[in-house]
Amino acid sequence: MKAPEVPTPQxxxxxxxxxxxxxxxxxxxxxxxxxxxxxxGVQPTVLTVDDKQASYPIxxxxxxxxxxxxxxxxxxxxxxxxxxxxxxxxxxxxxFGGFANTGQESWKQKLFKFLRGNLFIPDPRIGxxxxxxxxxxxxxxxxxxxxxxxxSPPHSTQLIGLKLKKQLGVKWIADMxxxxxxxxxYQDLNHTALAQKLDAKYEREVLENADAVLVVxxxxxxxxxQKSPDLKPDKIHVIPNGYDEADFVHPSQPxxxxxxxxxxxxxxxxxxxxxxxQALCATMTRNPLxxxxxxxxxxxxxxxxxxxxxxxxxLVTEYIDYVPHDESIKYLMSSTVLFMAIPDVANNFxxxxxxxxxxxxxxxxxxxxxxxxxxxxxxxxxxGAGRVxxxxxxxxxxxxxxxxxxxxxxxxxxxxxxxxxxxxSRRSLTEQLSxxxxx
Numbered sequence: 001m002k003a004p005e006v007p008t009p010q011x012x013x014x015x016x017x018x019x020x021x022x023x024x025x026x027x028x029x030x031x032x033x034x035x036x037x038x039x040x041g042v043q044p045t046v047l048t049v050d051d052k053q054a055s056y057p058i059x060x061x062x063x064x065x066x067x068x069x070x071x072x073x074x075x076x077x078x079x080x081x082x083x084x085x086x087x088x089x090x091x092x093x094x095x096f097g098g099f100a101n102t103g104q105e106s107w108k109q110k111l112f113k114f115l116r117g118n119l120f121i122p123d124p125r126i127g128x129x130x131x132x133x134x135x136x137x138x139x140x141x142x143x144x145x146x147x148x149x150x151x152s153p154p155h156s157t158q159l160i161g162l163k164l165k166k167q168l169g170v171k172w173i174a175d176m177x178x179x180x181x182x183x184x185x186y187q188d189l190n191h192t193a194l195a196q197k198l199d200a201k202y203e204r205e206v207l208e209n210a211d212a213v214l215v216v217x218x219x220x221x222x223x224x225x226q227k228s229p230d231l232k233p234d235k236i237h238v239i240p241n242g243y244d245e246a247d248f249v250h251p252s253q254p255x256x257x258x259x260x261x262x263x264x265x266x267x268x269x270x271x272x273x274x275x276x277x278q279a280l281c282a283t284m285t286r287n288p289l290x291x292x293x294x295x296x297x298x299x300x301x302x303x304x305x306x307x308x309x310x311x312x313x314x315l316v317t318e319y320i321d322y323v324p325h326d327e328s329i330k331y332l333m334s335s336t337v338l339f340m341a342i343p344d345v346a347n348n349f350x351x352x353x354x355x356x357x358x359x360x361x362x363x364x365x366x367x368x369x370x371x372x373x374x375x376x377x378x379x380x381x382x383x384g385a386g387r388v389x390x391x392x393x394x395x396x397x398x399x400x401x402x403x404x405x406x407x408x409x410x411x412x413x414x415x416x417x418x419x420x421x422x423x424x425s426r427r428s429l430t431e432q433l434s435x436x437x438x439x
Contacts, residue, residue, distance in 0.1 A: 009043040010146035012437050013139055015132060015161065017125055017154050019048035020067055023060025023322065025241070025265070025354040026177055030151050031063060032244050032426035033433060034071055040434035045143065047136055049128050050075040062324035076135045079127035081120065122180070122199050126156035133160050140168065147171040147211075147437045155180050158206040165209050173436055174210035177241075182223050184270070184345035204228050212436050216240045217375040219350025239432050241354035242424040243361035247326070250333045252363065256412040258291035259405060261367075262335040264328050265355050267296065269303040272344035272391040273369050277311035279397035284316070287405050292316050294339075297323060297331050332362040336414055337404060342370030344391050349374035360385055360421040365404065365414055367397070383421045 016030045034044045067073065120126055136148070148170055150161035158174050165172040180203045181196070191199065204227050207213060213236045215221050221236045254260065261280070267273070284292050294308070295318045308317050320331070332338060338359045342351050352375050359366050360379075366386030370376055377388040389397045408414060422428065 009038065009041050010438055011143055012037065012042050012044050013047060013136060013145045013148045014044050014151065015047045015136060015148060015157060016151040017049055017054070017128060017157055018056070018151075019046060019051075019073070020063035021051050021059050021061045022054065022056040023058035023063065023325070024056075026153070027060070027063060028244075028325070028354050029175075029177060029241055031066055032242070033149075033430050035066065035068060035244075036427045036430035037434055037437075038068070038070075039427070040431050040438075042146070042434050042437050044071060044149075045139060045145075046071060046073045047132060047139060048073065048075055049078050049132075053078050053080075055080050055125065058322055060322075060324050062326060074135055074139060076128070076131040078125070078131055081124050081127070121195055122159075122202055123154040123156050125154040126159070129156055129160050132157075133163055136160065136164055137168070140164075140170065145170065147173055149173045149175055149433075149437070151175040151177065153178050155203070155206075158210075159202060162202075162206055162209055165211075171437075172210050173212045173214060173433075174206055175214040175239075176220070176224075177216055179220060179223055179347060179350075182347045184343050184348065184351075200227075207231055210235075212237060214239050214433070214436075215350075217350035217352040219347070219375055221350075223347060223350065237432070237436065239429050240352050240424060241357055242426045242429045243357040243421075244426040245361075247329050247358070248333075248361050250330050252333050252413075252415050254334065254336050254364075254413050254415065255293075258293050258336075259408050259412075260293045260295060260334065260336045261339050262295045262297065262331055262337075263339040263341075264297045264331065264358075265340075265353070266299045267304050267341065268301040269307075270343045270345060271304075271341040271369065273304070273341050274307050274311070275392060275394040276339070276341075276367070276369050276389075276397055277307055277313055279394050279401055281312045282398050283401040283405055284313075286402065290405060290409065293318060295331065295335070296320065297328055329358070329362075332358065332364065335362070335364055336408065336412070337365045337367060338362065338386075340366060340368045340370075340376075342368065342374065342376060344370075352376060352379075357421070357424045360419070360424065363416050363419065365416060367400065369393075369397075383419045385416060385419050385421070 018026045037044050148164055150157050152158050161172045161174055164170055181200055207224055207227055208230055215238055218238055221238055224236055225231050294313055294316055297320045342348050349371050360383055368376055368388045369391060370388050372390055380386045
């Protein structure tokens with residue numbers, strides 16, 4: 001009997017600036033797409049920047065081992081202003097958000113922020129585009145593709161897709177992990193009216209010309225639909241961030257000696273979490289025989305550290321710098337509860353960080369400070385995995401911490417019963433993407 005024929009895989013070109021050895025949450029989305037796409041009949045090629053020339057705020061070389069060996073990764077040159085920025089300011093760290101998060105700024109940093117907002121539109125990494133565009137055309141000529149996928153930020157990457165669409169007529173999927181002109185730090189970039197108009201034009205052209213647009217939350221879809229009367233709801237698809245089952249091989253080992261609250265990632269004053277710190281201090285005062293630990297894994301701003309000190313928590317607080325992704329999962333699994341926050345900014349209802357889904361997979365209670373009835377609130381409620389508290393919800397936070405502390409004294413393992421979060425596995429989400437590629 002003749003064996004059934006295996007369908008020939010369709011090829012796709014994924015264009016992304018952030019790729020291992022870059023670290024951070026944005027890398028995970030593309031990396032997991034590439035890992036799982038072949039299971040659904042799509043063979044991806046990755047086009048990215050030469051890591052020796054790239055401007056990466058965070059490095060995580062451990063992620064290189066997760067890139068499938070059979071995947072062709074094309075790296076190109078780039079020309080960006082960040083080296084000049086570092087030389088002039090004396091700062092070695094690349095600022096997140098394209099100079100938007102530099103905190104207490106010198107006049108040099110303020111100047112660079114103005115230049116970033118008005119000379120580099122939509123962002124400083126647009127210097128990569130001409131190299132990436134040439135490499136993409138060559139790659140498509142050598143291996144025709146069913147579709148190209150451009151992932152951003154940086155949103156300048158979407159302009160590569162726009163040109164390829166116009167010049168080659170190739171099917172184009174624009175994946176946008178963050179808002180564009182609605183991003184929470186946009187007003188801090190000091191755009192002139194002309195720069196704002198040009199940026200909005202780019203955003204609108206991308207949305208109108210892409211064959212499909214991917215966003216990570218329902219509220220982001222709402223924001224983008226407002227950008228043009230020509231946009232139809234069925235063009236914008238919500239594929240949230242997620243978790244990879246393969247990352248969660250470590251057993252849950254919460255401490256029986258202390259109540260460990262862990263936060264992973266970046267935390268700045270924009271997140272407005274003072275009420276949580278004050279509620280935790282009050283909880284400790286009311287439970288003097290219990291030991292607490294507040295643990296941060298990642299970047300914590302000087303202002304947040306000051307708030308922690310003023311709340312009376314320095315002796316129970318542990319700061320751990322950015323660690324490889326696998327190690328951050330271990331910290332989750334050794335926690336009692338997990339703490340997260342959504343920036344207290346405009347249009348924050350649709351902010352869905354990748355960390356939320358890894359928190360879900362860790363199966364720990366989640367305390368989130370953020371907007372009530374936002375997308376995070378809906379998902380936590382849907383999964384029965386924790387609660388969202390408003391930025392000013394001191395009394396409710398205190399009550400919740402007191403309840404959990406009482407439960408902990410009876411059983412120090414607060415891990416949740418089996419909860420329904422499998423729809424957020426990276427494999428399931430990649431299957432949705434594959435259908436868009438193949439349709």
